[in-house]
Amino acid sequence: MMASYAQAFKRVMTWSGQKADVYCIVLDQLACWQTMKGAGFSQSELYRLFKQQYCDEIWQQLRGDELLHQEVANLLFKASVNGFIDVLLSELQHHFNLAISGQMCDRTLEQINQQEPSSFLRWLRLSIAYFDLLQAKQPDSTNTKRPAYSATDWLH
Numbered sequence: 001m002m003a004s005y006a007q008a009f010k011r012v013m014t015w016s017g018q019k020a021d022v023y024c025i026v027l028d029q030l031a032c033w034q035t036m037k038g039a040g041f042s043q044s045e046l047y048r049l050f051k052q053q054y055c056d057e058i059w060q061q062l063r064g065d066e067l068l069h070q071e072v073a074n075l076l077f078k079a080s081v082n083g084f085i086d087v088l089l090s091e092l093q094h095h096f097n098l099a100i101s102g103q104m105c106d107r108t109l110e111q112i113n114q115q116e117p118s119s120f121l122r123w124l125r126l127s128i129a130y131f132d133l134l135q136a137k138q139p140d141s142t143n144t145k146r147p148a149y150s151a152t153d154w155l156h
Helices: 005-012 031-038 043-062 070-082 085-095 106-114 117-137 151-155
Strands: none
Touching: 005 043, 005 070, 031 043, 043 070, 070 085, 070 117, 085 106, 085 117
């Protein structure tokens, strides 16, 4: 069974005051959410826009419907929404000796789907936690630094 966008969106998107973890993004704290709210969009309008347009497009670029493991899809979806999927995919492409594009190409998707889920999930969770920490330290920065480790450190 392939990953589901509806499940990923429900798992990854949360609201202020709700329980958050490594899988979650607090929707109403995103800068683009705040900007659009300031432009007069209501909470329900924003939610519909994010779910049916913005995040759906991100899911399509990620090729989420072709990922085999829902938890992997959830974490990659979070990385996509937060804007650092290109760095994660570049690290994976480097590790798998693929052409580095930072995009979800056929070969990258194939490699991700072939990974043993538990060790790959551990690497993804650590990578996401790292980027979450960087983002928390530099809230105004959109430039994400390259990880101080290689994918090979965590995949084995």
